Amino acid sequence: MNTAVRWLVLALLALYTAFAAGPFLWVATMSVRTTTEISLDHYAWPTVWHWDKFPAAWFNSNYNTYFGNSLIVVLCAVALLTVTGAMAAHCFARYRFRANRLLYFVIFSAIIFPPQITIIALFQILVQYGLYNSLPGLIAVYVAIQLPLTVYILESFFARIPGDLFDAARIDGYSEWQIFWKVSLPVALPAIATTVILNTILLWNEFLYAVVLITDDAKRTLPLGIQRFMGDQLEDVGMIATGLMIAIIPVVLIYAFFSEKLIQGMTAGAVK
Amino acid sequence: MTGAPGGVSVRAGIERQPWGAIGAFLLPAFTVYVALTAYPVLRTFYNSFHRVLPRKGDELVGLANYAELARDELFWRAVRNTILWACASPLAEVTIALLLAVALYSRIPGMRFFRIAWFTPVLMSYIVVGIIWVWIYNYDWGAANALLRALGLEGFARAWLGDPKVALPALIFITTWMWAGFNMVVLLAALHSLPGEVIEAAELDNCGWAGKLWFVIIPLIKPTILNLLVLSFIGKMKIFDLVWITTKGGPLWSTETVSTYLYKRAFEWTTFDLGYPSTIATVWFAIVLTAVLGLTWLFRQRERLEY
Numbered sequence: 021m022n023t024a025v026r027w028l029v030l031a032l033l034a035l036y037t038a039f040a041a042g043p044f045l046w047v048a049t050m051s052v053r054t055t056t057e058i059s060l061d062h063y064a065w066p067t068v069w070h071w072d073k074f075p076a077a078w079f080n081s082n083y084n085t086y087f088g089n090s091l092i093v094v095l096c097a098v099a100l101l102t103v104t105g106a107m108a109a110h111c112f113a114r115y116r117f118r119a120n121r122l123l124y125f126v127i128f129s130a131i132i133f134p135p136q137i138t139i140i141a142l143f144q145i146l147v148q149y150g151l152y153n154s155l156p157g158l159i160a161v162y163v164a165i166q167l168p169l170t171v172y173i174l175e176s177f178f179a180r181i182p183g184d185l186f187d188a189a190r191i192d193g194y195s196e197w198q199i200f201w202k203v204s205l206p207v208a209l210p211a212i213a214t215t216v217i218l219n220t221i222l223l224w225n226e227f228l229y230a231v232v233l234i235t236d237d238a239k240r241t242l243p244l245g246i247q248r249f250m251g252d253q254l255e256d257v258g259m260i261a262t263g264l265m266i267a268i269i270p271v272v273l274i275y276a277f278f279s280e281k282l283i284q285g286m287t288a289g290a291v292k
Numbered sequence: 293m294t295g296a297p298g299g300v301s302v303r304a305g306i307e308r309q310p311w312g313a314i315g316a317f318l319l320p321a322f323t324v325y326v327a328l329t330a331y332p333v334l335r336t337f338y339n340s341f342h343r344v345l346p347r348k349g350d351e352l353v354g355l356a357n358y359a360e361l362a363r364d365e366l367f368w369r370a371v372r373n374t375i376l377w378a379c380a381s382p383l384a385e386v387t388i389a390l391l392l393a394v395a396l397y398s399r400i401p402g403m404r405f406f407r408i409a410w411f412t413p414v415l416m417s418y419i420v421v422g423i424i425w426v427w428i429y430n431y432d433w434g435a436a437n438a439l440l441r442a443l444g445l446e447g448f449a450r451a452w453l454g455d456p457k458v459a460l461p462a463l464i465f466i467t468t469w470m471w472a473g474f475n476m477v478v479l480l481a482a483l484h485s486l487p488g489e490v491i492e493a494a495e496l497d498n499c500g501w502a503g504k505l506w507f508v509i510i511p512l513i514k515p516t517i518l519n520l521l522v523l524s525f526i527g528k529m530k531i532f533d534l535v536w537i538t539t540k541g542g543p544l545w546s547t548e549t550v551s552t553y554l555y556k557r558a559f560e561w562t563t564f565d566l567g568y569p570s571t572i573a574t575v576w577f578a579i580v581l582t583a584v585l586g587l588t589w590l591f592r593q594r595e596r597l598e599y
Contacts, residue, residue, distance in 0.1 A: 029395050033406055036392065043424045062433045108321035117309050127321065130329050130582050134530050136554050137577040138376055140570050141332035144434045164328035167321060187490065196313035225417030227533040232559065243419045247537060250423055257427065264420050271415050279408055287478045
């Protein structure tokens with residue numbers, strides 16, 4: 021490729037990068053500026069860095085509660101999902117039994133269900149069993165909605181583990197449960213890490229089920245908190261920007277450490 | 293395959309079915325599936341034939357909800373908006389992504405950095421993205437209008453989310469911004485998995501940049517492209533969060549989607565009836581299922597024709 025074309029391509033890529041990442045940089049600068057400063061010039065670089073806005077947003081607007089709720093919900097749901105999904109995936113990949121493919125298909129096909137088809141009934145069911153407006157109820161629903169994807173990613177990985185490994189373990193006198201726990205899981209650790217990270221991000225951002233199933237302010241998760249925060253502080257752009265950054269930071273941290281894993285997980289479903 | 297005629301093979305002997313273990317492994321997943329996926333789907337279906345009011349028995353109304361739905365102009369408006377979104381988005385996202393991926397494939401320096409930067413928007417929740425874009429589209433100081441004014445195109449500056457004519461395209465633009473990078477990373481992975489000789493051979497043939505893209509690269513990664521189109525389509529058929537945080541379906545229902553309409557009918561309007569919204573859900577479920585199966589079938593057919 022000749023140099024002129026190369027530079028042109030590079031310039032285009034840089035332009036697109038500014039377009040893709042610019043909005044986040046903009047919010048980041050606003051998060052350390054006061055609203056008065058922002059309204060003078062919305063696009064200026066911070067002159068004084070108001071780090072104190074972070075504790076202010078955190079303590080004055082219940083952010084600590086929302087953040088804690090999100091943490092509880094996501095950690096519990098991901099732990100349950102991983103165990104439940106791995107057990108099922110191991111079973112589908114490992115045992116050749118009648119109806120294996122049928123049962124796998126039953127779970128897998130739920131991947132294309134639009135949330136609308138379950139959400140009203142889930143609302144009724146949770147109300148009926150006293151789980152409406154409670155974190156355990158939300159956790160159970162989160163396990164259900166992410167189960168198909170988790171089983172799908174793990175099953176395709178488990179299926180590639182050579183059968184000899186299991187035969188050897190069986191000859192060594194391992195029980196079925198020990199084989200799962202001591203052979204399958206350790207070997208599949210990379211795939212499990214992928215699902216854990218992927219589910220963490222997706223559930224951290226989840227909004228629709230949360231907005232239907234949680235109304236109590238003390239039980240709100242972070243996305244609901246942000247929505248409320250936005251409603252309360254409509255004109256206070258600077259404070260909302262700080263609130264947004266608090267929600268973004270955990271995701272960015274996970275991304276910084278596990279970007280490859282995350283990209284793998286997100287692309288797993290898309291590349292056949 | 294196992295189970296070949298001619299008696300018990302050694303392998304079949306080793307793999308006798310430990311039904312107890314199978315049941316135990318599947319039990320948690322199927323408990324969750326039955327209780328929180330299958331049962332709710334059936335219950336929604338059941339609801340759709342009833343009037344479901346709080347603290348009252350469900351009253352059977354037959355097909356009345358369906359008849360009302362057929363006449364419900366707001367619903368069909370929402371369907372049109374959603375389908376428009378679900379058709380426009382995949383094309384825009386995948387086209388942009390393909391051009392970016394091909395540009396990146398030619399070993400540009402700083403590749404890793406670009407990849408990470410472009411992938412960032414999909415990791416953010418629609419809530420965060422929605423609020424940022426409400427600001428970008430702000431009439432007085434948003435980046436969109438600031439840019440237009442800087443370019444001397446003040447005539448085009450407007451309240452992007454407040455104008456019924458442009459609000460939906462403005463939202464579609466946001467999802468395109470969000471998902472183009474994701475599609476690009478996937479396509480890049482597909483490109484890198486191709487044997488290098490094929491693309492080199494095309495370069496030797498000197499068939500030009502566009503020719504190479506159209507005749508060599510696209511056919512080779514077609515399965516991935518089709519998957520991405522379907523994936524994007526499904527994603528947009530579900531869209532709720534972004535609309536809810538930015539426009540709530542307004543102005544004048546110009547951005548109403550099926551999800552937001554269903555939410556309003558079930559939990560916001562003071563009709564308190566869950567039967568009618570369940571009918572919306574059932575009909576929409578049928579539409580989504582038909583569309584996805586239809587698309588998959590169509591893509592399979594075309595593939596078969598070409599080989």
